Amino acid sequence: MSPDVINFLARGAMFIAGLAVAAALYRIIQGPTVADRVAGADLLSSSIMAIAILAGIVLQTHAYVDVVMAMAILGFFATVAFAKYILGGRPIDH
């Protein structure tokens, strides 16, 4: 059962992650407030990380995990910077 089932499930999960990307883009475009758009960007980065993980499983390569780590760090810093930007403050408080 092993390779076929895992491959099928990984492709299905990739489709679901694509739907999450669509939902995040809808929220970025539609969202009534700036916080909605920032939350949509957060979901967008999480979904793209999920797609990278699943691509690593489908293609049976370990290279995409580094992409996932870099995107996790960049997405967190982007979220924090946007949250500070909403408040109108500087990124680093003293």
Add this chain to the structure above:
Amino acid sequence: MQALIIDWIVVAGLVIGSFFLAVSAIGTLRMPDVYGRLHAITKASTLGLAGLLAASAVFHGAAGRGFVAEAVAMWFVLMTNPVGGHMIARSAYLVGVRMWEDSVLDELGRAGEHAEMGHDID
């Protein structure tokens, strides 16, 4: 036998991860205000990513390609994603984004009043 157990762990991680990603996508579309959407986005997508990373760690680890990078990435996601969600929610609250009108509890007073006082709550 061992390969079968590893396959089932991978399948369970994939199913759990994609389920929580689907929950996150639906909640993003369906929730009524920013705070509800942040619940859906941060919690559900964190759990979904953790499940997918666990599946990837077991899959690649069983194939001899290493699993340390997945463990580090999972630790980082579990640490930082809720922090980011809380920062967005705090900024939205201090700027004065209104809650849904059927919300039952606002422990800091009405959202929006603190913005006029110069956002002094920490």
